[in-house]
Amino acid sequence: MKVLVTGGAGYIGSVCTRLLVDAGYEVVVIDNLAHGHRSAVTPSARLVIADLGDAAALDRVIMQEKPDAVMHFAGRIEVEESMRQPDLYFYTNVACGINLLNSCLRYRVNRFIFSSTAAVYGVPETVPLTEEMPRNPANPYGASKMIFEQLLEAYSRAGNLRYCTLRYFNVAGAYAGLGEDHRPETHLIPRILRSVLNPGETFRIYGEDYPTPDGTCIRDYIHVYDLARAHLLALQALGERNLVYNLGSERGYSVREVFATAEKVTGREIKYEIAPRRPGDVPVLVASARKIRTELGWQPQLTLEDMLRDAWEWHQKHPRGYPD
Numbered sequence: 001m002k003v004l005v006t007g008g009a010g011y012i013g014s015v016c017t018r019l020l021v022d023a024g025y026e027v028v029v030i031d032n033l034a035h036g037h038r039s040a041v042t043p044s045a046r047l048v049i050a051d052l053g054d055a056a057a058l059d060r061v062i063m064q065e066k067p068d069a070v071m072h073f074a075g076r077i078e079v080e081e082s083m084r085q086p087d088l089y090f091y092t093n094v095a096c097g098i099n100l101l102n103s104c105l106r107y108r109v110n111r112f113i114f115s116s117t118a119a120v121y122g123v124p125e126t127v128p129l130t131e132e133m134p135r136n137p138a139n140p141y142g143a144s145k146m147i148f149e150q151l152l153e154a155y156s157r158a159g160n161l162r163y164c165t166l167r168y169f170n171v172a173g174a175y176a177g178l179g180e181d182h183r184p185e186t187h188l189i190p191r192i193l194r195s196v197l198n199p200g201e202t203f204r205i206y207g208e209d210y211p212t213p214d215g216t217c218i219r220d221y222i223h224v225y226d227l228a229r230a231h232l233l234a235l236q237a238l239g240e241r242n243l244v245y246n247l248g249s250e251r252g253y254s255v256r257e258v259f260a261t262a263e264k265v266t267g268r269e270i271k272y273e274i275a276p277r278r279p280g281d282v283p284v285l286v287a288s289a290r291k292i293r294t295e296l297g298w299q300p301q302l303t304l305e306d307m308l309r310d311a312w313e314w315h316q317k318h319p320r321g322y323p324d
């Protein structure tokens with residue numbers, strides 16, 4: 001079986017590519033390398049450097065490669081940037097995604113797995129979040145992902161497309177030499193670890209006046225390996241029915257708790273300063289992953305400490321990130 005992976009040179013796409021290849025799938029990666037890294041692509045996968053904005057290039061790849069399924073990771077991912085430049089988010093996450101859907105429709109690629117996000121829920125009234133809760137995104141990033149979810153629903157109603165939407169909570173950790181190297185980095189765990197390795201970078205806690213026990217935001221963290229395993233299960237399960245699942249560990253950790261775990265794993269006292277809240281951040285996001293646990297038998301195997309340990313090992317080996 002052949003899988004087309006968009007964004008396969010990025011953090012999560014590269015780990016999923018690796019797991020797919022190891023499980024015997026043939027993988028073609030499309031990435032424009034704007035935020036991805038050539039050396040993150042597993043050598044036995046074929047890398048096509050192309051932009052999803054180029055509909056003709058996409059058509060060519062899909063026509064030639066005839067994939068059985070698509071895993072769509074490519075996109076813009078920063079909440080704060082989306083508040084300042086929403087156009088970038090609606091272009092990449094929606095308009096480029098439409099090109100991909102249209103190519104799939106033209107060349108009858110009927111299985112589609114989509115990287116969505118907890119940000120589609122917005123500011124929840126209660127936690128844990130279940131898949132049935134209303135989507136009410138609080139920022140353009142979340143809105144762009146919600147719109148793409150709705151596009152999948154419409155395309156599926158109109159034809160043979162079957163999709164699995166996976167709403168990730170906070171992804172962390174490293175696997176098989178593949179780690180998190182976003183530029184700029186806005187995610188908590190790599191920011192903490194990079195501040196340890198680069199004494200010039202002071203770690204900032206954005207806001208300590210949230211309505212949470214220690215005043216810092218609470219998030220649900222999932223190891224990138226556990227997340228990638230869920231993609232393989234979803235691919236195998238995708239049949240007659242469309243699927244929508246949250247992917248989180250069902251435990252919330254505050255920024256201060258993650259910070260304390262980082263100090264334990266690195267064995268260092270880490271400097272920090274308090275900065276104002278970041279626009280678009282919500283106080284608490286914790287998943288219910290009951291649906292994927294009961295329907296697909298998925299269970300997270302790795303803990304927050306595992307995520308920090310694996311990420312720390314990767315960052316120590318790659319203090320400046322990937323070479324390219």
Ligand SMILES: NC(=O)c1ccc[n+]([C@@H]2O[C@H](COP(=O)([O-])OP(=O)(O)OC[C@H]3O[C@@H](n4cnc5c(N)ncnc54)[C@H](O)[C@@H]3O)[C@@H](O)[C@H]2O)c1
Pocket residue numbers: 006007008009010011012013030031032033034035036037050051052053072073074075076077092096115116117118167168169170171172182
């Ligand atoms: N990292 C997280 O914690 C997290 C949480 C929720 C959802 N997600 C979603 O998961 C997906 C992957 O996230 P990531 O952390 O691996 O991001 P990433 O930035 O590391 O990877 C995205 C990849 O997509 C490529 N890309 C972007 N625009 C493209 C375009 N127009 N054409 C071709 N390639 C393009 C980039 O070059 C990059 O390699 C994203 O869709 C993101 O919204 C991530």
